[in-house]
Amino acid sequence: MKKSNKARKYSSELLNNLIAEISPLEFQQTKEKMILASRIGQLMAQKGIKKVELAKKLNKRPSEITKWLSGTQNITLDILTMISFALGVEISSLFVKEEKQYNLGATSSFLTSVKEPK
16 A cells, blocks of 8 residues: 655644744744755756765764754755755756745744634
8 A cells, every 4th residue: 555645735724823923024934944945956866975985075964964954943054055056056046936846844834724823
């Protein structure tokens, strides 16, 4: 039996109440960080570069790479420049806005299932 890897949509009143307490700016910041992290992960996969390899190229610990790819870290321009250099891409390619290109998995489901704060 083939198992589906599709993310399930999840919604609850508690979750929606928590989201309602977040400002629209905070919501957008979180969403953009997750999209950026997903894009970096996508480029790594395209280039066949694992977290450990990227960590070595950047002289960082693999745990730092994991934090960046979680979408919860605020990544500086210097770090983004290092990442793009290590991946052999222009930094602007990290900011491609076509969201359908991203495989956000549960993150995508989460972001589309909750209502943006007002």
